[in-house]
Amino acid sequence: MSPSRIAARVRRIKPSPSTSAADRANELRRQGKSIVNLVVGEPDFDTPVHIRQAAAAAMDKGQTRYTLMAGTVELREAIVAKLERENGLRYAMNEIIATSGAKSAIYSAFAITLEPGDEVIIPAPYWVSYPDMVLASDGTPVTLPCPEENGFKLTPAQLDAAITPKTRWLLINSPSNPTGASYTIDEYRALAKVLARHPQVLVMTDDIYEHIRFDGQRTPHLLQAAPELRERTLVVNGVSKTYAMTGWRIGYVAGPRDLVQALDTLLSQSTGNCCSISQAAAAAALNGEQGFVQQSVAIYKQRRDATLERINAIPGLSCRTPDGAFYLYINCAGLIGKTTPEGKPLTEDGDVVMYLLESVGVAVVAGTAYGLSPYFRLSIATSIEILEEGCTRIARAVAALR
Secondary structure, eight states: OOOOSSOHHHHTOOOOHHHHHHHHHHHHHHTTOOOEEOOOOSOSSOOOHHHHHHHHHHHHTTOOSOOOTTOOHHHHHHHHHHHHHHHOOOOOGGGEEEESSHHHHHHHHHHHHOOTTOEEEEEESOOTHHHHHHHHTTOEEEEEEOOGGGTTOOOHHHHHHHOOTTEEEEEEESSOTTTOOOOOHHHHHHHHHHHHTOTTOEEEEEOTTTTOBSSSSOOOOHHHHOGGGGGGEEEEEESTTTTTOGGGOOEEEEOOHHHHHHHHHHHHTTTOSOOHHHHHHHHHHHHSOOHHHHHHHHHHHHHHHHHHHHHHTSTTOEEOOOSBSSEEEEEOGGGTTOBOTTSOBOOSHHHHHHHHHHHHOEEOEEGGGGTOOSEEEEEOOSOHHHHHHHHHHHHHHHHTOO
16 A cells, blocks of 8 residues: 555544534535534624624725734734733733634644644543644643533642643633533632642633623633743633634734744744734724623523523433533433434444434534543524424434433
8 A cells, every 4th residue: 555645643633523513414404304403613693793894994995915924913902902901911912913713823832832742631521623733733632531520620630640741731721612611710720739830831721712601700711810820821712702703713822922923933834814804803803892792692691591401301411501602511321321213222422413413303513522421512502493493303312212
């Protein structure tokens, strides 16, 4: 057999499971099947009008050329102001860089720091792309199962036991995809005490869901709890989830100057600067009135509460109430060992997910994709009518099991 033309760093990763699940659901829909797609993690709202108007105005003004690699002055000033206003974090302009989405920011941060064999601690359940981005950067993902009884959150004892001389990063996502779990200030302080004993460990905070929180409070930040970690922490965020701007592709990073400069260098030779029009829109999002954020979160909360009630009423399924984000991470342990009407046993959560898709046309993502089973993730970023239909179909499918 001839050697592969594909580099090992690509051959050792897999396509995004959530993207693959969405593609499968869309394929079945094209075949004429009735599919309730509860896979995709993006707001179902349109981008607010004032943000779209800012983009149109930027085009009318001719702002359609390359920008500074790190982002326009306007956008970076907006990011600096946002971090101080909302998070109490102060950064200089040269400690900020805009990226083509938060996903690009995370991958690029690994690319500039990881040497072969370097380890990245990733609490599980995790966003599906984290381990593969580490692998693609020649690192080694170290996934730590965080069970439901611990609130799906990393404990200081787990962190302490996992750190080795090869540990390069700890990655924290709060509120979390897929569980919606959110760390408290005290929990952050406890983790920081462990990190204080290991100064070689960098920390990345993925804050993309910070505004989608259901208790009316602001999401605490690690650097509020432990400002002493500032010089080894990268803060990653973006406008996609908060402002319904997934297609605009704007993320950003705040952090130590040397890391931001290295990101600038790498991105200058890869993606280049972000879309100029999207940068103008993102600046308007961060600087403008925030009514849309409160309104959308209120709607997500209504959907969460209604869907939780329906799911928890189905025998064999249960779901912990998420603090934020727009997902339910549903425990399906009660279905494992049951048999479908066709006589097929359900042996793991992947079987449950395929049964729901094939029997009643409900598309969700198996917990194996997030590193903790037996669960499946259901997105509430869709209308209440679609969620109700999905729950009705799930209940019908479960009732048919033997």
